Amino acid sequence: MLATLLLVFREVLEAALVVGIVAAATRGVASRARWIGGGIGLGVTGAVIVALCAGWIADALSGSGQEWFNATVLLAAVVMIGWHVVWMSKHGRELAAQMQSVGRDVTSGARPMTALMAVVAIAVLREGSEIVLFGYGLFASGSSISALVLGALLGLIAGVVLGVAIYFGLLKIPVRHFFGATNALLVLLAAGMAATAAGFLVQADVLHRWTAPLWSTDWLLRDDSTFGKALHALIGYTSQPSGMQLLFYVATLALLVVGMRLVSMGASKAAKPSTPVAT
């Protein structure tokens, strides 16, 4: 039961942190529960399908199907997050202003919610498929079902509690800085996902330059510790990153930050003619 609890907790934790950040970032969207719930539902369904097709995926693309699959969905999530943060850098200020003036959450149907729904679905799918494979293995080998279910439930609850905690923690940020903070978190999330994708492409031997670890912070924080896992989910922490992973990380950070700057500059320029001319 303990093994089940720990495995389910570790997998759920990573997905729950992503969902927590997305839930905070979509503060003010009336229909967000439906979008996020939809993302979780899609992710769970996808996880079962992926687990069922695991053998087929693994054999695809001359044995590198699994890596390609992981790298592809991760990079898709990076693009989706990029779309959202760039959009928010144009509209975030007005949203925050509206929230402050009305004194409560506002709705905005125009936000790219499909993008964030996809991010939630991908996070749940990746972690969920491992839980399904693991659980099915235990089930098939005749482990006690009650211990299995109890362990999985406790692990699920523990993971979700941390996801909820980060959500409420983020809500404490003052409205003025709120979207800036959630945007920054989303950018780090995307950079971490890009670095993880690079790891899979190195593993598949698709990218084979700069594959050696640049440094090791194993002595400080191990990848398999709970905090290490949480930091991995949040900012892509890995104790021994390869040069290629660092390149993907920095490139993603740079692209998104420059993209956000350009769009927000464009937005403030476009806003000028509408302001009354003083003097």
Place this chain on the structure above:
Amino acid sequence: MLRIVLIALVALVPIAAFAADLPEYKLTIRDHKFAPAELVIPANTKVKLIVVNEDATAEEFESHELNREKVVTGNASINVYVGPLKAGRYPYFGDFHQDTAQGTLIAR
């Protein structure tokens, strides 16, 4: 913005290429244990590990030190490319059966 991301990814493609023939090493999973538990490979050489899962249920071959994680379904095998590694010990484990599935790759 999306275009910039895509262009950057495409720009990385020339770095990618496919591996030629590599020395192969076999690692078997049986009763949720690795055989051999210690596998010696040459240092500073890229090798191909063939992980054969003889159990009926899935396992995940994982190693933090090697930066590898890959699911191998029941009665199936996977290829895991490793290295070139500096001489040293690199522990690996089966994520789904961590209490028994433990081993070490030794590069020398």
